[in-house]
Every structure is written in C-alpha cells, then in structure tokens.
Amino acid sequence: MSYKDEQLSEEKVFKDPVHRYVHVKDQVIWDLIGTPEFQRLRRIKQLGTSYLTFHGAEHSRFNHSLGVYEIVRRIIYNFDGRPHWNNEERLLSLCAALLHDLGHGPFSHSFEKVFKLDHEDFTKKIVLGDTHVNQILSRISSDFPRKVADVINKTYEDKLVVSLISSQIDADRMDYLQRDAYFTGVSYGHFDMERILRVMRPIEDQVVIKATGMHAVEDYIMSRYQMYWQVYFHPVTRSAEVILSKILHRAKHLYDQNYKFAFKPTHFISFFAGEASLADYLKLDEPVVLFYFQMWMDETDEILSDLCERFTNRHLFQYIEFNPNKQMKAWMELYSLFKQVGINPEYYLVDDSSSDLPYDFYRPGEEEERLPIHLLMPKTNELQELSRQSDIVESISGKKRTDHKLYFPLDFIEALPEDSEEKKRIFEILFH
Incomplete structure (x- = not known):
C-alpha cells in the first residue's frame, strides 16, 4: 500500500468543543x-x-x-459519488485544509x-521548504507539496477544491465564526452549519447551495x-493591537539607532534588518514575544518600557470616535499639543x-474579486446569485463599513x- 492510501490501524479522535470530535x-x-x-x-492565538x-x-x-480540516472532511464525505467531485482530490483537500x-x-x-510580512508567503515556504511538513507531503509524490501550496494560494487548477477553504462560504469561515463565538462567549x-453542509453541492468550479438551504x-x-x-473589530482589542504595533515599531527604531538594550532582542534582529529566514520565523511565537515584553519593561527607554508595561498589564489606551476626513484640523492641533506637553x-x-465587506457579488475588474454564493434552484437546476433571492443578504451586499477611532493615553493627559x-485644550478637543 502506498503512503497516500495508508490508514491508521485505529481511528484517532480529538475532543473538540465546537465539532464534538x-x-x-x-x-x-x-x-x-x-x-x-x-x-x-498551539503557541499562536487564533484571535491575537x-x-x-x-x-x-x-x-x-x-x-x-x-x-477546518474536520469540516472539509465532512464536506468530502457528503460529496463522495456526486457529479463533478473527483475523489482523487480528497487527500489534497484535507492536507490544504x-x-x-x-x-x-x-x-x-x-x-x-x-x-511587512505575509503569512501566506510563509505558509508556502513551510510547505515547499526544508521542513518536516514538506518531507511528509513529498512522500506522497514529488509534486504534492506544490499542489498543497497552490490550493492554499488559490492558484490550483481545480477551483472546486480551492473553494472548500477559500470562498465566501468555506470551511475556514465556518470554523472560525463558531469557534471564536464559543471562546469569546x-x-x-x-x-446551523449541519444544515449548510447537507445542502452543499459540488459543481464544476465551486460549491453551491441548494435553494432550500x-x-x-x-x-x-x-x-x-x-x-x-462585535468581536474582531472591538475597540478594546484594537487598543491592544495599537500598543503591540507601537512596541515593535519602537524596538525596531531603537535597534536602528544602535540603542544598547539591557536585554538583547536576539529573536527580533533578523526581522529588524528585514532578513528573517524561515528558521527565524518559526522560532518566534507568542510566548517568546511576551517574554521580551516582560524584559523590556525594565529598559531605560521610557517609551518602550511604558508601552510594554501597558500591554503586559492591560493598561490600554482610551479611545474616541474619530473621522479623519472631518476632524483632521483637530488631529493636527492635538499632535502639536501632545508634543508641547512632552x-x-x-x-x-x-x-x-x-472596515469589512460582509458579502459581495462578482464585480469584474475590481480589486479582490469575490466569487458570489450561488443557490441551486429546484426543478430547473439554474444558479441564482444569493442576494437576488435573499432580501436580507441584498440589504448588506457590496456595502463596505468603516469605523475610525483615535487612541491615546488618558492617564498621561490627566x-x-x-x-x-x-x-x-486637549480635553476640550477630545471630549467636547
């Protein structure tokens, strides 16, 4: 039996709070x-x-x-034997998921x-590079790692396989929405994911949904x-992201200025220099980053020390609603006042x-073209784009919503x- 077809002597299961198993x-x-x-x-949080x-x-x-793997496994189980689904793509789909x-x-x-990094680029490097993952994939065939990378990169020739993990209704979104809701409370x-999985149907280049679903x-x-x-763009989360970003910017700035760190940023040096290798990247996880933040709280640079203390102890920035198109003059005055008071x-x-675009229909030539969700109509088997049949979806289709906030340390001002x-004057601008 080839490695591709090799099965475990006994099925393994992971207990899961979202999918049960x-x-x-x-x-x-x-x-x-x-x-x-x-x-x-395991050392990278899903929600940062x-x-x-x-x-x-x-x-x-x-x-x-x-x-995501488990959802794709269930989808493939339902697709087995249906027209347009090639079961030779089963293992490729599972590996990519x-x-x-x-x-x-x-x-x-x-x-x-x-x-200025791209996680998708590093995913490709891990799949195709000198890694344990690549060694395993290569045991299937010499071109199998490239196929997996192409599916993840959305360039694989079988668009149906790509759509399982990258479309407007894919296994990736169906998992993270439920999982993130569960863990955030x-x-x-x-x-009703079970209902959606039951009404999914494969066609030549995408997954469609029976109209009854x-x-x-x-x-x-x-x-x-x-x-x-309510969750991903929560202003408190964004406050923490702002501070995190400023810590990394400050550390890089200090390194570029030949600042003598009390605790040398060994794991960051290649990133500061823009020369991070795959090995450097794989060594850097969240426990390592948080360790540096703990150590940098004792640095003599007051800005780096303060920002690390804020992030570590959740001493975050305050925020207000802010429209840069209408309040740029106020922002410029605030900028000047902040400098004056140190x-x-x-x-x-x-x-x-x-900003977010919850659902969009196909708009040829536009940046980030989105393949719409299609409904498979009864009797005729014609395809209808979702928003043409759903008043609810039509009401939000193609509507990009953007939210602006201005973040600042209220304690410094007070x-x-x-x-x-x-x-x-600062208080007058911020709160009146």
Whole structure:
C-alpha cells in the first residue's frame, strides 16, 4: 500500500468543543499534525490580542486548523459519488485544509504589518521548504507539496477544491465564526452549519447551495457581519493591537539607532534588518514575544518600557470616535499639543480604522474579486446569485463599513498640571 492510501490501524479522535470530535484516519494527516511546524500553532492565538477583551479567547491556530480540516472532511464525505467531485482530490483537500494557516506569526496581522510580512508567503515556504511538513507531503509524490501550496494560494487548477477553504462560504469561515463565538462567549457567531453542509453541492468550479438551504446561509452571513463588529473589530482589542504595533515599531527604531538594550532582542534582529529566514520565523511565537515584553519593561527607554508595561498589564489606551476626513484640523492641533506637553504623538496619538465587506457579488475588474454564493434552484437546476433571492443578504451586499477611532493615553493627559492650558485644550478637543 502506498503512503497516500495508508490508514491508521485505529481511528484517532480529538475532543473538540465546537465539532464534538475531529476524526483522523489517514496516516498522512496524523503525521502532519505531529510535525514541529504544525505543533507550533498551539503557541499562536487564533484571535491575537482579543484575549485582553474577551478573557476566554485563548484558543489557538492549532484548534482552528483541526476544525477546518474536520469540516472539509465532512464536506468530502457528503460529496463522495456526486457529479463533478473527483475523489482523487480528497487527500489534497484535507492536507490544504489542515495546513492553510501554517504560516501565521505571533499576533498574526499586527506583527505582519510592522515587519511587512505575509503569512501566506510563509505558509508556502513551510510547505515547499526544508521542513518536516514538506518531507511528509513529498512522500506522497514529488509534486504534492506544490499542489498543497497552490490550493492554499488559490492558484490550483481545480477551483472546486480551492473553494472548500477559500470562498465566501468555506470551511475556514465556518470554523472560525463558531469557534471564536464559543471562546469569546458571544452568541453572534452561531448558525446551523449541519444544515449548510447537507445542502452543499459540488459543481464544476465551486460549491453551491441548494435553494432550500438559503435561510441557513442568511444566518451564516449575518453571523459573520455581527462577529466582525462585535468581536474582531472591538475597540478594546484594537487598543491592544495599537500598543503591540507601537512596541515593535519602537524596538525596531531603537535597534536602528544602535540603542544598547539591557536585554538583547536576539529573536527580533533578523526581522529588524528585514532578513528573517524561515528558521527565524518559526522560532518566534507568542510566548517568546511576551517574554521580551516582560524584559523590556525594565529598559531605560521610557517609551518602550511604558508601552510594554501597558500591554503586559492591560493598561490600554482610551479611545474616541474619530473621522479623519472631518476632524483632521483637530488631529493636527492635538499632535502639536501632545508634543508641547512632552507626550510623543508618534506613539501615543494613533488613528486606527477597521472596515469589512460582509458579502459581495462578482464585480469584474475590481480589486479582490469575490466569487458570489450561488443557490441551486429546484426543478430547473439554474444558479441564482444569493442576494437576488435573499432580501436580507441584498440589504448588506457590496456595502463596505468603516469605523475610525483615535487612541491615546488618558492617564498621561490627566497627570498634566491642573492649571495647564494645554491640558484644558486637549480635553476640550477630545471630549467636547
């Protein structure tokens, strides 16, 4: 028997709070889960800094990746024997689902922005590079790692396989919405996934939904909408992200200025220099980053020390609603006032924005074209784009919502002398 077809002598199961059980029968999947690169995902939180807002949000990319794998496994089970589904793609789909988040770094998107990195690029490097993951995938065939990378990168020739983990209704979203809702304790992210899985059908280049399942899909779309604004873009979480980002910017600035760190930033040096190797990247996880923050609290640089103390002890920035298009004059005055009173506005006056497009239909030629969700109509078997049949989805289709906040250290401002004219003016601008 080839390695590709090799099965475990006894099925392994992971107890899971969202799916009850994650089932593993393929030797390949079991071996991939045991690699150092996949086990590293236990040390990367799924929701970054959200644990400082929702105390239960301690779950990891490891949890989520197993969940996405399990959903794809169930979808494939339902697809087996149906037209358009090639069961030769089964193992490829499972491997891509399991490994799709392999390249996430510590605190994911905040970390990427500071160092201009792309987790998808690192996922590809792990899959194709000199890694344990690559060794296992290569045992299937010499071109199998490339196929897995292409599915994750959305360039694989079979678009149906790609759509399982990357579309507007995919296993990735269906897992993280439910998982994140469970661990944050909110009710918004729940929807009838079992119903959706039952009404999914494969066609030539994508998954479609039987029209009888439209209401379950409506619920899924609205769950996603609510989760983004109530959880993912929560202003307290964004405050923590702002501070995290400023810590990394400050540390890089100090390193570039030849500042003598009391605790040398060994794990960060290649990132500061823009020369991080795959090995450097894999060594850096969230416990390592948090350890540095603990140590940097004792640095002589007051800004780095203060920011690390704020993040470590959840002493976050205050925020107000802010519209940069209408309040730029006020922002410029605040910037000047902060400098006058000795508060560095580069680190302590931050405009942050979040935006989301909950559902979109196909718009040829536009950036980030989105393949819409299609309903398979009864009797005729015609495809209808979801928002043409659903008034609920139509009401939010193509509508991008953006939210702006201005973040600042209220304690620094309150500590200014009571008779300070600058203090009075800062408060007047911020709160009136």
